[in-house]
Amino acid sequence: MSTSLMRNTWVVLAKEVVDALRDRRTLLRLLIPAVAMGPLLLLALSGLISSLEERAEKRELLVMGIEHAPSLRNYIERQTYTIKTAPADYEAKLRATTLLEPVLVIGKDFERELLEGEQPTVELVSDSANQRANAGMGAMQRLLGGFVRERAGLNLALRGVSTELLQAVDVQERDLASTQARATRITAIIPMFIIMAVLYGALTAALDSTAGERERGSLEPLLMNPVQQIALVLGKWGAVAGLGMAVAVLSSLSFIPAQWLLKSDSLQAMFQFGGHEVMVFLLLQLPLAAGLGALLMALAIRSKTFKEAQAGSALVITLVGLAPMVSLLNPGGEASWYLWLPGLAQNTLMMLVLKGESLSLAQVMPSVVIGLVLMVVCLGYVARSMRRAVVGQK
Amino acid sequence: MIQIDNVSKHFVSRTGGSLLKRAPKKIVHAVQGVSVEARSGRITGLLGANGAGKTTTLRMLGGLFQPDSGTISVDGIPVATQARAALARMGILGDAHGLYPRLSARENISYFGRLQGMEPDAANARAEELARLLDMGSILDRRAEGFSQGERMKTALARALVHDPANIVLDEPTNGLDVLATRSLREALRHLRSVEGGSKCIVFSTHIMQEVELLCEHVVIVAQGRSVAEGTVEELLALAGETRFEDAFVKLAFNTQREAA
Numbered sequence: 001m002s003t004s005l006m007r008n009t010w011v012v013l014a015k016e017v018v019d020a021l022r023d024r025r026t027l028l029r030l031l032i033p034a035v036a037m038g039p040l041l042l043l044a045l046s047g048l049i050s051s052l053e054e055r056a057e058k059r060e061l062l063v064m065g066i067e068h069a070p071s072l073r074n075y076i077e078r079q080t081y082t083i084k085t086a087p088a089d090y091e092a093k094l095r096a097t098t099l100l101e102p103v104l105v106i107g108k109d110f111e112r113e114l115l116e117g118e119q120p121t122v123e124l125v126s127d128s129a130n131q132r133a134n135a136g137m138g139a140m141q142r143l144l145g146g147f148v149r150e151r152a153g154l155n156l157a158l159r160g161v162s163t164e165l166l167q168a169v170d171v172q173e174r175d176l177a178s179t180q181a182r183a184t185r186i187t188a189i190i191p192m193f194i195i196m197a198v199l200y201g202a203l204t205a206a207l208d209s210t211a212g213e214r215e216r217g218s219l220e221p222l223l224m225n226p227v228q229q230i231a232l233v234l235g236k237w238g239a240v241a242g243l244g245m246a247v248a249v250l251s252s253l254s255f256i257p258a259q260w261l262l263k264s265d266s267l268q269a270m271f272q273f274g275g276h277e278v279m280v281f282l283l284l285q286l287p288l289a290a291g292l293g294a295l296l297m298a299l300a301i302r303s304k305t306f307k308e309a310q311a312g313s314a315l316v317i318t319l320v321g322l323a324p325m326v327s328l329l330n331p332g333g334e335a336s337w338y339l340w341l342p343g344l345a346q347n348t349l350m351m352l353v354l355k356g357e358s359l360s361l362a363q364v365m366p367s368v369v370i371g372l373v374l375m376v377v378c379l380g381y382v383a384r385s386m387r388r389a390v391v392g393q394k
Numbered sequence: 395m396i397q398i399d400n401v402s403k404h405f406v407s408r409t410g411g412s413l414l415k416r417a418p419k420k421i422v423h424a425v426q427g428v429s430v431e432a433r434s435g436r437i438t439g440l441l442g443a444n445g446a447g448k449t450t451t452l453r454m455l456g457g458l459f460q461p462d463s464g465t466i467s468v469d470g471i472p473v474a475t476q477a478r479a480a481l482a483r484m485g486i487l488g489d490a491h492g493l494y495p496r497l498s499a500r501e502n503i504s505y506f507g508r509l510q511g512m513e514p515d516a517a518n519a520r521a522e523e524l525a526r527l528l529d530m531g532s533i534l535d536r537r538a539e540g541f542s543q544g545e546r547m548k549t550a551l552a553r554a555l556v557h558d559p560a561n562i563v564l565d566e567p568t569n570g571l572d573v574l575a576t577r578s579l580r581e582a583l584r585h586l587r588s589v590e591g592g593s594k595c596i597v598f599s600t601h602i603m604q605e606v607e608l609l610c611e612h613v614v615i616v617a618q619g620r621s622v623a624e625g626t627v628e629e630l631l632a633l634a635g636e637t638r639f640e641d642a643f644v645k646l647a648f649n650t651q652r653e654a655a
Binding site: 004008011012015018019022023213216217218219220221222223224225226227228387390 | 511
């Protein structure tokens with residue numbers, strides 16, 4: 001690169017950065033979703049988890065008609081559960097999500113039927129639209145299952161049959177996920193917010209330095225300076241990608257204080273997001289910022305107005321921003337093409353980092369290659385289109 | 395010195411049409427044979443009605459696009475092949491002269507100075523010098539956001555002149571300016587043309603007769619994309635056989651048109 005090209009690029013870049021940073025209102029509006037939303041959502045999730053944990057610790061059970069089932073009561077109390085009587089209008093309350101626990105309903109003839117071997121029916125009442133209540137179903141089912149097994153065991157023992165016959169196979173669970181990997185169920189939202197931060201940061205600068213410049217009528221005088229076309233494009237692109245990265249830095253850093261505020265102790269113990277993760281995350285964003293910055297500029301350069309450019313970029317923002325959803329909807333089914341798609345690639349790689357796995361060159365290369373190709377192609381297009389954009393302005 | 399030699403330019407446009415039907419292609423001959431010779435130390439006026447081809451000609455001079463035929467050179471440097479060298483010798487205030495609203499007048503001016511290859515200190519000093527010349531010291535450090543039309547024009551002019559170019563090209567610079575602002579612009583241009591001001595070569599396009607009469611030593615009348623007559627105001631009056639310049643212009647510009655048609 002010749003020195004004059006580098007110098008001119010630098011002059012343009014410096015001006016674009018100053019110009020963008022002066023736009024305080026826009027910056028503020030973009031920083032709120034980029035920096036505050038992620039941590040807020042994380043806190044809300046942690047609140048939910050800690051309340052679930054609290055419920056598990058409380059070991060309370062809402063029952064309707066426990067007076068009809070003394071033997072079940074005995075079993076439940078032996079499991080150190082506290083029995084509470086459900087409110088009479090529990091159905092309405094469950095539907096209205098004001099009652100957040102499932103209810104066990106016991107029929108009048110429970111005890112008699114049980115003794116006579118008539119298989120009494122109990123109901124576990126919940127509302128699958130009421131997520132909190134639904135989450136309590138598993139524990140309740142296990143509890144009742146235990147009671148059923150105990151009764152069955154007793155019945156068999158009375159007849160002189162070994163209870164082991166009932167369990168032909170001994171099933172034991174073994175969870176291979178590390179603590180960190182388990183935590184990713186919660187931390188999975190972080191990569192999405194960081195990708196959005198890159199996009200938001202780059203977007204306004206990309207539109208302002210292309211379509212905005214054209215709309216203001218400052219592109220034509222700019223082009224009549226003795227400056228290499230490519231210096232103009234590179235300088236503008238540098239500012240666009242730089243701002244995308246800057247917002248990504250802020251967004252990443254915002255998760256560090258957020259984790260100190262986590263309510264759930266177990267979640268806090270699992271959540272590992274420190275300086276190392278931030279650094280790796282940012283390095284992974286570089287090709288995204290480079291490629292998408294250029295793509296946004298290329299989309300905007302032929303637009304006559306800022307508004308038109310915004311409409312054009314909405315598709316890119318939505319596609320890339322929602323790309324991580326692919327892996328959320330298809331968990332575990334990671335395919336190799338994930339690593340080739342901007343947005344999805346970064347998401348996949350960041351998830352690996354959060355799981356505490358190390359990244360191989362083969363995993364990182366595709367996103368770097370795509371980022372570079374996108375950048376070269378789009379910047380070439382912008383450089384070619386600049387003059388034509390001015391002429392079409394008339 | 396700027397030499398525009400018999401340039402022409404056509405555009406293909408698609409306008410009109412409806413939602414379902416594309417508009418037919420239409421070829422617009424914006425410029426078809428304009429020649430201007432603007433010498434140093436002289437203000438050359440490009441006089442023509444709206445749409446006569448003045449702006450297109452000046453855009454070709456600024457290297458925004460190539461003419462279909464004809465040549466343009468600035469101080470002997472052809473714009474077509476050495477655009478950057480030619481641009482470095484020109485200060486152009488074009489039809490579009492938007493400023494950066496979030497930058498101050500000083501920053502707007504020195505940004506272009508830097509792009510012209512000046513060092514920051516030199517660009518800044520030059521901005522202050524131009525602020526004195528154009529009487530805009532009070533707005534120099536204000537952001538361009540709230541500028542009036544006149545203030546915007548002065549800043550854009552200062553921006554075009556920041557590298558002290560030997561050739562100055564102005565496309566309808568008095569558009570939207572009030573009497574006082576127009577007057578001070580005229581003063582500034584006269585100064586730049588004079589020996590003390592550097593004997594600049596100034597090309598000035600307008601559709602206002604009065605401007606030309608008051609300012610220009612040499613006038614080129616452009617009509618329908620052609621340069622139809624040139625000379626001093628007196629020569630043009632004599633050529634048309636009129637006493638009022640407006641009558642002379644109408645006769646020269648529109649009679650030829652009729653002949654051409």
